Amino acid sequence: VREDTERTRVVVIGAGQAGLSVAYYLRRLGLQPGSDFVVLDRGPSTGGAWQFRWRALRLGTAHRVNDLPGMADLGLSFETADRSAPAKDVVSDYYDRYERFYDLQVRRPVDVRAVDEAQDHALTVRSLDGAGLPHFLDTEIVVNATGTWGSPFRPWYPGRDSFAGRQLTTAEYTDAAEFAGQDVVVVGGGTSAIGFLLELEKVEAHTTWVTRRPVDWFDQQELGVEMGAAAVAEQDEAARAGFALPSIVSGTGVPLSRRNRAGIDRGILVEHPMFTSIEPDGVRFVDGTFRRADAILWATGFRPELRHLAPLKLRSGDGGLVVARGASQSDPRLFFAGYGPQASTIGANRAGRVIARQVLLALSTRRSPSRQA
Numbered sequence: 001v002r003e004d005t006e007r008t009r010v011v012v013i014g015a016g017q018a019g020l021s022v023a024y025y026l027r028r029l030g031l032q033p034g035s036d037f038v039v040l041d042r043g044p045s046t047g048g049a050w051q052f053r054w055r056a057l058r059l060g061t062a063h064r065v066n067d068l069p070g071m072a073d074l075g076l077s078f079e080t081a082d083r084s085a086p087a088k089d090v091v092s093d094y095y096d097r098y099e100r101f102y103d104l105q106v107r108r109p110v111d112v113r114a115v116d117e118a119q120d121h122a123l124t125v126r127s128l129d130g131a132g133l134p135h136f137l138d139t140e141i142v143v144n145a146t147g148t149w150g151s152p153f154r155p156w157y158p159g160r161d162s163f164a165g166r167q168l169t170t171a172e173y174t175d176a177a178e179f180a181g182q183d184v185v186v187v188g189g190g191t192s193a194i195g196f197l198l199e200l201e202k203v204e205a206h207t208t209w210v211t212r213r214p215v216d217w218f219d220q221q222e223l224g225v226e227m228g229a230a231a232v233a234e235q236d237e238a239a240r241a242g243f244a245l246p247s248i249v250s251g252t253g254v255p256l257s258r259r260n261r262a263g264i265d266r267g268i269l270v271e272h273p274m275f276t277s278i279e280p281d282g283v284r285f286v287d288g289t290f291r292r293a294d295a296i297l298w299a300t301g302f303r304p305e306l307r308h309l310a311p312l313k314l315r316s317g318d319g320g321l322v323v324a325r326g327a328s329q330s331d332p333r334l335f336f337a338g339y340g341p342q343a344s345t346i347g348a349n350r351a352g353r354v355i356a357r358q359v360l361l362a363l364s365t366r367r368s369p370s371r372q373a
């Protein structure tokens with residue numbers, strides 16, 4: 001055991017909606033933040049992935065953002081938040097107040113690089129701090145709440161590396177102004193792609209929208225309750241079976257809101273089937289037509305960020321993790337908050353309650369390492 005190894009009972013990796021919700025319930029169930037459990041987050045500031053999203057994104061343009069548990073005690077609600085302010089600022093500010101109110105003592109920026117086996121059936125969380133210095137934390141339980149933002153998915157197409165222009169993913173998009181007057185191919189059938197197309201219109205970019213499947217428009221402002229439930233059930237089934245998770249968009253469809261309908265009427269939201277190859281100056285379609293492009297914007301979704309768990313060799317033969325109700329089915333020391341069916345702000349909230357209870361149960365059946373000496 002390294003001398004500089006710190007000890008705790010539970011480490012929560014990630015302070016987004018899921019990690020904060022878990023921390024809230026752990027505290028409520030009697031664990032002390034900062035000693036019994038430690039929350040680590042890579043981001044420089046509060047807000048989880050929201051702090052990195054593009055400035056033009058507003059609360060309520062995509063789906064509903066649910067309040068964190070206990071947020072009402074601070075007199076805060078996303079329902080009444082300023083919808084004209086960037087979502088990234090509002091969420092970062094609310095999370096900041098929440099963390100302070102509940103004294104959650106999140107440590108940041110702390111980048112978890114690996115979770116390894118340690119002595120006595122414990123786990124070691126290896127991380128780097130903001131100065132690049134290593135830190136070692138031994139723990140009985142790890143709750144992984146790292147979201148997906150750090151793992152954008154970009155499908156492969158022939159010629160992808162020959163493209164002379166700029167290629168970027170949703171995670172790298174910051175401002176439409178960078179594309180003023182340019183030819184931009186936007187790939188993806190979800191709300192992010194649609195948001196980009198409507199923003200690029202304002203800077204007079206010439207956009208081409210391509211999707212792998214026809215967009216499943218539905219006639220409601222909000223995520224349809226039934227469609228949402230079906231998508232969550234699909235995620236749950238995959239997680240329990242250990243399959244790679246299906247895309248959320250494929251299950252939920254896209255709301256035909258007034259804004260989107262107007263975009264269709266103006267001829268901006270016109271879907272084309274996917275191109276078949278990429279050339280240095282643009283993209284080629286199956287019928288041989290060519291579209292010039294200065295940039296290709298891949299709004300093609302994300303995958304769970306799990307690289308740091310590789311040493312534990314958790315992946316099933318089918319490429320996913322076997323997770324039920326947020327608990328790993330192959331390792332009782334591991335929980336996944338915000339994974340699969342929990343990957344929405346409401347799912348993340350529920351994850352907090354369900355996981356915290358299971359963590360307490362797991363701890364009660366183990367001896368504390370600090371009492372072992």
Ligand code: FAD
Nearest residue numbers: 014016017018042043048049063064112146147338344345
């Ligand atoms: P995150 O918010 O991503 O938090 C994970 C945290 O873990 C981050 O702070 C990250 O820095 C940290 N982390 C990751 N890896 C490490 C590591 N190795 N070491 C240390 N820290 C690490 N959902 C809704 O319900 N409503 C919406 O309107 C909505 N809009 C969305 C818009 C976009 C563009 C996207 C991509 C998603 C949207 N979602 C929305 C889904 C949304 O991401 C989730 O609902 C929720 O915010 C995710 O919370 P989370 O805690 O799981 O993840």
